[in-house]
Amino acid sequence: MQHDPNAHKQVTEVALPAELTEPLPDDASTVTIVARTAAETALGVPGVHHLGGIAARAADQLRKQLGRSAGAAGVQVDEDDGALGVQVSIVVSYPEPVLHVADEVRKQVTAATRQLSELPTSVDVRVLDVHGPFDDEQSPLGRATEVATDAVEQAAETTGDAVKQAAQTTADATKRAAAATADVTKRAADATADASKRAADATAETTKRVVESATDTTEDVRDSAAESLARASEQAADAASDAADAAEDAAAAAAGSADAAAADADVARHRRAQP
Numbered sequence: 001m002q003h004d005p006n007a008h009k010q011v012t013e014v015a016l017p018a019e020l021t022e023p024l025p026d027d028a029s030t031v032t033i034v035a036r037t038a039a040e041t042a043l044g045v046p047g048v049h050h051l052g053g054i055a056a057r058a059a060d061q062l063r064k065q066l067g068r069s070a071g072a073a074g075v076q077v078d079e080d081d082g083a084l085g086v087q088v089s090i091v092v093s094y095p096e097p098v099l100h101v102a103d104e105v106r107k108q109v110t111a112a113t114r115q116l117s118e119l120p121t122s123v124d125v126r127v128l129d130v131h132g133p134f135d136d137e138q139s140p141l142g143r144a145t146e147v148a149t150d151a152v153e154q155a156a157e158t159t160g161d162a163v164k165q166a167a168q169t170t171a172d173a174t175k176r177a178a179a180a181t182a183d184v185t186k187r188a189a190d191a192t193a194d195a196s197k198r199a200a201d202a203t204a205e206t207t208k209r210v211v212e213s214a215t216d217t218t219e220d221v222r223d224s225a226a227e228s229l230a231r232a233s234e235q236a237a238d239a240a241s242d243a244a245d246a247a248e249d250a251a252a253a254a255a256g257s258a259d260a261a262a263a264d265a266d267v268a269r270h271r272r273a274q275p
Contacts, residue, residue, distance in 0.1 A: 024036060030079075030116065030117050030119075031077045031078070031079050031084070032077075033116055034077050034084060034086065034113050034116050034117060034121075035072045035075050035076070035077040035086075036072055037112050037113060037116060038072070038075045038077065038086050038088060038109045038112065038113055038123075039051055039072035039073065039074065039075045039088075041105075041108050041109050041112040041113075042074075042075070042088050042090060042105050042108070042109055044108075045101065045104050045105045045108055046096070046101075046104075047092055047093055047096030047097075047100070047101035047104070048090050048091070048092065048093070048101060048105060049090075049091045049092060049093040049131040050074070050090075050091050050131075051072075051073050051074025051075060051088065051089060051090055051091070052073050052074025052075075052089045052090075052091075052128070074088065074089045074090065075087070075088050075089075079119070082119060082120070083119055083120040083121070083122070084113065084117060084119050084120070084121040084122070085121075085122055085124070086109060086113055086121060086122065086123045086124065087123075087124045087126065088105060088106075088109055088123065088124070088125050088126070089126045089128050090102070090105060090125065090126070090127055090128065091127075091128055091129045091130070091131050092127055092129075092130050092131070093130075093131050094130050094131060094132040094133065098127055098130065101127075102125045102127050103125075105125045106123050106124075106125045109123045109125075110123045
């Protein structure tokens with residue numbers, strides 16, 4: 001970096017980084033809000049030319065793509081053991097006193113971030129460079145560094161796309177596996193239901209046959225008993241008729257015998273009555 005001691009002080013307007021102009025999402029975390037606030041506060045301190053060097057901003061972009069921590073360009077915020085650690089990397093404008101600018105950044109960032117969280121907060125300010133009157137003219141080294149930065153950013157974007165694609169592929173594979181599992185489970189359930197229905201139908205048919213067979217057997221027994229009873233009744237009636245006929249014959253025979261005995265008795269009396 002070259003400086004002309006006879007040059008007048010120049011003020012270079014630096015555009016606000018795009019990530020500080022985009023609205024934060026409604027579900028932004030505390031560390032994200034603290035990082036945004038710290039960056040905006042540090043940029044507002046007189047003597048701060050911009051936040052973060054080329055390498056630091058490229059590293060911030062890579063961390064953002066990988067989602068490892070919350071931060072903005074030149075600002076890194078970590079939450080560890082219930083405390084917030086804020087690191088601010090600045091480039092001071094020449095000829096501002098470097099230590100004064102760094103101390104003022106530390107004070108203002110500390111005051112601003114402590115209004116956002118009740119957690120203990122420590123602020124570390126790192127001065128990366130001093131921006132002089134001729135630093136707006138890009139040197140060959142600066143152009144090479146910018147190319148390297150673009151390559152780092154492109155690599156970060158590629159890595160993010162690869163991570164996103166891998167996550168999508170994993171999600172698709174998980175979805176297909178879940179669908180296949182659900183289909184197999186449904187088929188098994190259907191097969192079990194069919195087997196249970198067939199078993200129930202077979203049991204019902206067997207029970208029906210047993211009941212019908214028992215009914216037929218009962219009817220056969222009842223018919224057989226009725227037929228046997230009828231035959232017995234007929235035989236008893238025939239026996240009673242035969243007994244009655246025999247008794248009648250016996251009575252007739254007895255009557256005949258009595259008549260003959262009476263006649264014999266009369267003959268005997270007549271014989272005894274004659275002289």
